[in-house]
Amino acid sequence: MKILMLAPQPFFEERGTPIAVRLAAEALAGQGHEVDLLTFHVGQDVAMPGVSHHRIAAPPGIRRVPIGFSPAKLVCDLWMFFAAARLLLRQRYDVVHAVEEAVFLAWPLATMRRAHLVYDADSILSEQVADKWPKARLPARLLAFLERAAFRRSDLTLAVCPAIQTAARGVAAADRVHLLPDVAFEDPGSAGATEDIGALANGRPLALYVGNLEAYQGVALLIEALALVDPNRRPMLVIIGGNPQAIADHAALADRLGIAADVRLLGARPLGHLAHYLAQADILCSPRIQGRNTPMKIFSYMASTRPILATRIESHSQVLDDGSAWLAPPTALGLAEGMERLAHDAALRGDLGRVAAHRARTEFSHGAFVERLRLAYATLQPRIPPAPRPLVKQPVEGR
Template sequence: MRVLFLAPHPFFVERGTPIAVRQAVRVLCEQGHEVDVLTYHEGEDIGIAGARIMRIRPGFGVRDVPIGFSVKKLVCDVWLAAAAFRQVRREAYDVVHAVEEAVFIGLACRPLRPFKLVYDMDSLMPDQIAEKWPAARALLPPLRWFERYAIRRSDLVLAVCQAIADRAMEAAGPGGVHLLPDVAFDCADSTADVEELRGLFPVGAPLALYVGNLESYQGIDLLLEAFTLLRSHAPCNLAVIGGSPEAVRRYREQVARLGLDDRVRFLGHRPLGALGGYLAQADILCSPRLKGVNTPMKVYTYMSARRAILATDIPSHSQVLDADCAILVKPSAHEMAEGLRHLISDESRRMTLGANAAARAGTHYSPAAFAERLARAYSSIEVPGEGQAPRAN
């Protein structure tokens, strides 16, 4: 089939949704589909065999589009919509595969030509808007109505986690909803420069590691507070990878104020290809996230790393992790500190949890499992004789 893939974000950049888009586009092309990716003007140009990447050209000097909803993102989405209209009028597609809010662009394009609409549902958008802008809570009922409308009008909904699948099935029933979890980061670049993390600390101790952005919902403040409760009677070192330069600077200042200089290091951004080398050095992998329902992609990478995982007991984590493969704790500093104490003192338990997590990831969240799920989902909307229209010149 010919697929127009609407990706409303910078592409490619090393963060969750663009990585998931790259994975989906690669798999669709490997399965014989012809894919045009329409995306923002920002991001690294990458080659994907069988795919063509097209970019918008927004006015108003829009640069550095951030994660999540923003005015810059809304401006880019207007330009993305205009580009999508032109592309659908120009070329015949069997499928428009729309990520997140781009589903509304796909719906608006429907009068132009017949095609199947795939809603790639990576989050609960109304809930995210209300969390970012509390004043928008009054708009939750109409926003959820629009979400239900998009779900019902789509031919296929790909839900990134079970909680999102449940919301989609409430609106459309189970028939058109397929669960498509993310997979672990591909972080096996053996040429990447990886420093020795344990050498960064003056005193040897078990090493905890966090990888990801430093937005407030990620719970880094909670993790630091837990480390203040540990102190010397339960020694542990913490390395933090990721975050903007400004966020890293702010947290380094906080570490100094808390008197944790000898135990905590904020390293900033590191290449995605080097991630495997860092995870392999850790004893404990931390995800202190405070809220959310979509499982962060890094959790699958944590699982594949065969290291013990300490995570907060919220839907983001509990729909993938359980007591067999992780320590799940309430999102409080005291509970986080207790979880760390338990893992610090029990190496055998750490090894068992890591092995169980890796086995589960290999079975349910491998690239092969992802490809099989995506093929099954697309087969549900494929019509015999459809597709393979020639590209317009």
Template structure:
């Protein structure tokens, strides 16, 4: 099939949604589809065999489009809508695959062409807006109505996690909803990629905890730092943090000084995504102290694939993928996180057992092969040609 893939964000950048888009487009091309990826003007140039990457050209000097809803994103989405309409009029597409808010663009363009709409549902957009701007809560009912309309009018829904799938199934036929979690991968570093030995960054040897991700407040890094402050000296642990803008890194370094834990915490800033596996392999404990949300962070799948023990907050983002067989889940408060750390610091056998179980689950349910099978099975439901290689749905439950 010929597919127009709408990605309303900078591409390519090393963060969750663009990584998921690259994976999906790569798999679709490998499965024989022709894909035109229409995305923002910003991002690194990457090559995806079999795909064309098309970019908008917005005016007004728009640059540095941030994560999440913003005025800059609204402007870029308007240009994306205009570009999508031109593509639909010029190209004979069978499918428009739309990520997040681009589903509204796809549905609006359907008047100009005969194609199926795939809604790649990576989050609950109304809920995110209400969480970020509490004053916008009065708009939650109408925003959720628009979300339901998009779900009902789309031909195929690809929710990224079970909680989002359940929301979608309440608005439309369950047969249209196909769960498509992110891929669990911890890639080996390419030749020539410089990787620090994290343990040498600390003066005092101790078990090594690692956090990977941005430093936005919802990620809970302040919660993790406060938990480290509460660790008793006899159960010390070192913490390395990868990710964050230079400004956020600087601010959090100052916080560690105020908490008197600077000697045990190192903020490394951003690192090459291709080196992720090599960094995860160095850790004893991998941390995800996220405060809220329902979609499972992509890094959790990478954590699982690495075979290292995981400490995560006991919220839906984590608990729909992790349980006590493969992680320590703790309430999102400093003392509970501290207690979870102490359990893992004391018990190397527990760390090994949790890590092994997590890696097995990642390989069986969330590996690249499982992702490809899920996507193929979902697309088979809207394909004019019956698929012959798609396994029974029960194999991926």
């Protein structure tokens, strides 16, 4: 099939949604589909075999699009609508695959051109608005109404987590809603990665957080939790990710709490080095306080065999349980108790890490992602195409 994929984000950036978009586009192309990907004008160019990458024209004065809702993003969404309309007028597409809010742009275009509409739902958008702007009740309710309508209208919904799958199946036929979780990145060898973050701990256990420093990630709460741990039992906290302003804000918080010597904010690091950093940690932290979609980093955390300290919210508990992670109340005290226990119980760390890694290998591998996507897209066709056969080496006699 010929697919137009609309991804309303800077592309490429090494963070959750753009990574998922790249994985899906490459997987669809690898399955024999012809994929045109339309993204915002900003971001890095990356090689994607079989994928034709298009960008919107640059709206005047917009050189950066931050994470989440913003006036700049809304303007870029409008530019994307017209860019998508031009592509659809020039050629025939069988499918319009819309990521997040792009479904509202794709809906009339897919209807006009009689193309299948695929809603790639990475989050509940109305909840994001309600969380970020609690007083914006009317816009949040309107967006919730439109989301339900989009679930009903879509020929296929790809839900990134069970919570979104449940929400979609509440208004749409179950066979049109498929679960497509993110991927646990396999260790690519971390070629070129040499940074020794373990040395920063100076013999103490090392707790590591990887990701952006937006408020919903709860990194400020994690720093507050560290301050509650007995100084004689306190691990070193290393934080990878964040923009310069967010890094400065979190460093200032650690300084105010008197634990600046126990926190290291390293800034961004290459995604290809992720496994190298995770392998050096004793505890992997995800202190998220809002949202229902599971953070992409959780799957790589799981694959690393290192123990996970996460908040007991739906975002985490739909993938993790008490056998595969330490799930703490989303409070500073709750995280502090978990951090101290994991820092000084090597047997528990090993047990949790092994269970999580097994689950990552069996349920959240790249192969599982590709097969889920193939089966979901097969519902748009008369029959399911056969899965490609793996190449199996024949045994050599006498060995």
